[in-house]
Amino acid sequence: MKLFTYKQADGVDEAIKAASTKTISKFIGGGTNLVDLMRENIEQPDTVIDVTHLPLTDVEELEDGSIKIGSLVRNSHLAANKIIREKFPVLSQAILNGASGQLRNMATTGGNIMQRTRCYYFYDETACCNKRNPGSGCDAIDGYNRIHAILGTSFTCIATHPSDMCVAMAMLGAKIIVEGKNGEREIAFTDFHKLPGDTPNIETVLQQGELITSVVIPPQDFTKNSLYRKVRDRASYAFALVSVAAALEVENGSIKNVRIALGGVAHKPWRAFKAENYLMNKEVTEENFMLAAEEELKDAKGFEHNSFKIGLAKRTMVSVLKELV
Ligand SMILES: Cc1cc2nc3c(=O)[nH]c(=O)nc-3n(C[C@H](O)[C@H](O)[C@H](O)COP(=O)(O)OP(=O)(O)OC[C@H]3O[C@@H](n4cnc5c(N)ncnc54)[C@H](O)[C@@H]3O)c2cc1C
Ligand code: SF4
Numbered sequence: 001m002k003l004f005t006y007k008q009a010d011g012v013d014e015a016i017k018a019a020s021t022k023t024i025s026k027f028i029g030g031g032t033n034l035v036d037l038m039r040e041n042i043e044q045p046d047t048v049i050d051v052t053h054l055p056l057t058d059v060e061e062l063e064d065g066s067i068k069i070g071s072l073v074r075n076s077h078l079a080a081n082k083i084i085r086e087k088f089p090v091l092s093q094a095i096l097n098g099a100s101g102q103l104r105n106m107a108t109t110g111g112n113i114m115q116r117t118r119c120y121y122f123y124d125e126t127a128c129c130n131k132r133n134p135g136s137g138c139d140a141i142d143g144y145n146r147i148h149a150i151l152g153t154s155f156t157c158i159a160t161h162p163s164d165m166c167v168a169m170a171m172l173g174a175k176i177i178v179e180g181k182n183g184e185r186e187i188a189f190t191d192f193h194k195l196p197g198d199t200p201n202i203e204t205v206l207q208q209g210e211l212i213t214s215v216v217i218p219p220q221d222f223t224k225n226s227l228y229r230k231v232r233d234r235a236s237y238a239f240a241l242v243s244v245a246a247a248l249e250v251e252n253g254s255i256k257n258v259r260i261a262l263g264g265v266a267h268k269p270w271r272a273f274k275a276e277n278y279l280m281n282k283e284v285t286e287e288n289f290m291l292a293a294e295e296e297l298k299d300a301k302g303f304e305h306n307s308f309k310i311g312l313a314k315r316t317m318v319s320v321l322k323e324l325v
Helices: 012-019 034-039 075-080 082-087 089-096 101-106 109-114 165-171 273-279 286-297 308-324
Strands: 005-008 025-028 047-050 059-061 067-070 175-180 183-188 211-217 226-231 242-251 254-263
Touching: 012 025, 012 047, 012 175, 012 211, 025 034, 059 082, 067 082, 075 082, 075 089, 075 101, 075 109, 082 089, 089 165, 089 226, 089 242, 109 165, 109 211, 165 226, 165 242, 165 254, 226 308, 242 308, 254 273, 254 308, 273 286, 286 308
Parallel strands: 005 047, 025 047
Antiparallel strands: 059 067, 067 211, 175 183, 175 211, 226 242, 242 254
16 A cells, blocks of 8 residues: 555545645545555555544435435434435435445445445456556456446446445435535536546546535425335345336326436446436336336447346336336
8 A cells, every 4th residue: 555644634624625736635434445445556645634524424404305414424324314214215225225334334425425436357456447547448348247337338448336325316316515625516416427438537527626515405205205226146245236216206197206216237326317208197007117117228238247237227127116106
């Protein structure tokens, strides 16, 4: 591991100032991803800025009914929060489907959003990886790619974003609030993570020195009827092969409101806008659910070991929607 300087920030301004220098710096939340990557020499910051003392640890209901989640709220606390469990059960379910109790006790909301891919070749310093070393190639494309993406891939990278929590947040239409030296800005959750394109090393729209300060979920009653399902190789402690977060409102046998997002299939949490558009005002039938899933997955592209994900994503989507009915 490369030697680095450790700084503890006691205020948001101090954290942003410390990160806005020319040297490579990284914020550290729970450290459950960053420290692993530093041990493997994949992340090599000059400075690690500890943000865990910042006053961003609350979950609060705003006047308009939105819920504001501080970026230092630990995953366990967020999953157990009464307001979250009542208003957005899908978020609680998604978090509890991730990692382990010990990891969730450490992991923060901001760190979870910024966690990096689990592509095996990204973690292997001897492999070619455009994300780790731009221009070096991608050993996953013709290699073992069972866990890789089927939507939004590029010729440079087929990695997935591994978070469960983020799939629920994308489905709920959350916004990410970030603060940097030029002030605060708000980014739609679905615009925050990028597709790989020809710069898979640039994973989000966050600028150098910007800190995630909170996530805001807008008020919406129908998301009380929501569900997260994760399909994986083991019953616990495994990343999603495919996951689905969905919310549904049915009135007189037809669909009044629907939201769907997929995990384990793309470089970002994948909001299923095509399926949602297809389903609006349609009759609630299994056939319509399958047609919507087919619409969403029509541009999916499988690789040697992961083509099974295309059918799996469709079937999981249909099964979650049926359960919500
Ligand atoms: C064995 C294992 C199994 C796991 N299984 C799952 C799983 O099934 N599902 C799942 O979703 N996750 C899983 N995880 C990943 C886990 O959820 C993440 O490691 C965790 O959420 C990261 O949060 P953290 O606070 O520890 O982040 P850190 O490790 O502290 O940071 C991660 C990244 O976020 C950046 N960062 C942190 N806070 C901020 C901020 N406020 N603003 C801007 N940047 C910030 C850091 O600079 C760093 O780049 C697993 C991890 C392990 C080790
Ligand atoms: S899929 Fe992406 S992360 Fe994995 S080896 Fe290829 S470039 Fe690297």
